[in-house]
């Protein structure tokens with residue numbers, strides 16, 4: 001944890017160092033345990049410095065002599081320590097290690113379409129490079145793209161914005177994080193229906209806000225109960241995050257349910273809504289997407305996040321956006337101006353082409369959606385045959401969130417106890433060579449997530465492997 005460094009400053013009197021350190025302590029050290037075993041004259045030496053939060057350790061160094069050695073405090077900020085690492089990373093790393101070792105693992109953990117970016121979009125990106133369109137763009141995105149986004153939001157979503165009410169970012173994830181940072185103050189509560197997209201609670205923590213999880217069960221098709229929302233509202237409630245179609249469940253909020261939620265929201269003086277609509281076009285009729293901001297009275301309170309990654313198979317292009325009242329959007333713009341600045345000029349040109357492909361992405365996108373639907377149907381049918389597994393048929397996105405808790409509590413010889421989604425996914429990985437994501441990462445430990453952004457033949461193999469593997473668990477359970 002600690003590293004030795006040489007210091008540059010030549011003066012380090014006993015008192016001056018201590019004084020300086022004390023000043024910095026007051027300003028920059030919080031809830032820390034500082035143990036200094038030091039000689040403050042002559043060969044000044046700090047042997048140990050333990051703290052949970054020091055921002056200006058370099059200032060300490062500058063007070064020391066050039067030839068002197070101190071142990072650098074490598075502690076991290078309280079904020080970053082509060083943020084949980086992604087559990088999906090652990091399973092992905094394990095899967096990658098197995099693949100590298102030559103094990104034929106089928107990976108269904110990723111949240112990205114298995115299709116290439118449609119040719120017309122790729123061509124627009126290449127043209128941008130050829131035409132030398134390779135410089136910084138305005139921070140909020142090009143006027144051309146923001147105008148195209150306004151047109152899309154008006155025509156497809158029934159919500160009216162002007163270009164100064166849009167900020168384009170390096171992916172919808174950045175758009176969402178900036179919105180959370182822009183509106184939440186320390187101690188504010190962020191209401192998050194579970195199962196949730198992994199990053200939402202951590203975004204709240206990054207803003208020093210408190211995530212308040214609102215569980216929705218498989219028997220409710222993973223949809224938030226407005227009464228539960230109402231019961232959890234306090235004066236600290238600041239932001240409700242909705243995601244429809246949902247990652248990880250594929251649930252789509254019907255308009256009537258959103259209207260009920262809107263009625264609850266409308267009664268609260270501070271509550272805003274961040275609605276993540278990135279999967280809006282990956283939806284299976286008769287399900288229909290409704291933009292929350294289009295509901296009566298909700299425009300003023302709603303921040304709509306969307307992006308190009310999923311609908312247009314553009315994950316690597318890193319492009320998302322947010323739309324909302326100017327006051328909030330200006331704040332997002334300000335945050336972005338001091339972090340990443342504008343998104344890639346090339347991706348923005350490509351995005352204009354994407355939005356020009358027709359309603360809901362036109363032919364190319366409907367072709368992908370058709371394939372996703374076929375895969376969903378195949379998986380739902382296959383898993384319905386499996387004993388004990390509960391399913392809520394997804395209406396959108398490309399994930400299946402299956403309740404496997406029936407198999408928990410089983411000791412498997414040579415493996416150990418399967419007692420949660422994480423151990424079950426490890427078991428599927430080790431014994432079935434299939435990489436899935438534990439539901440725990442999404443706030444529901446009874447389930448596991450299967451991404452069906454994979455070919456039907458791969459999915460067929462996966463189903464066979466899961467069935468075979470789970471039979472071993474069952475056999476152990478009945479011993």
Ligand SMILES: Cc1ncc(COP(=O)(O)O)c(C=O)c1O
Pocket residue numbers: 111170171172173174197243246247276278307308309315318319320
């Ligand atoms: C619900 C949801 N929102 C946002 C994102 C992030 O998208 P982007 O690639 O645009 O950052 C994802 C990606 O998995 C997602 O599933």
